[in-house]
Amino acid sequence: MTVYxxxxxxxxxxxxxRAERESLEVGAKPIPATKSSIDALERVVLDASASARDCTVCMEEIDAGSEAIRMPCSHVYHSDCIVRWLQTSHMCPLCRYHMPCEYL
Known part of the structure; x- marks a missing residue:
């Protein structure tokens, strides 16, 4: 290899x-899901026969008989946890399924 x-x-x-450093400095901001898409999510009550599930937002178990929300991708979360999550980010925390959003 030559000096040139x-x-x-x-x-x-x-x-x-330099390009990598600059791209990290820009700081991508999360985009929230639309309120109408959050309101339209399927509310479910987990019955006792359902296998134990953990909410990956809070890392706590979703108790049988409690209300939960099932995302279109079929992942289930505590209602309060996923609503707060989607008010910040329009993506499923597990699989990054994209909920409808309004670009800012």
């Missing part, structure tokens, strides 16, 4: 490192 090629490679590596 080495210098060119270093410049490319410097450019890539």
């Amino acid at each position: 090629q080495e210098a060119r490679l270093r410049n490319q590596e410097d450019d890539i490192a």
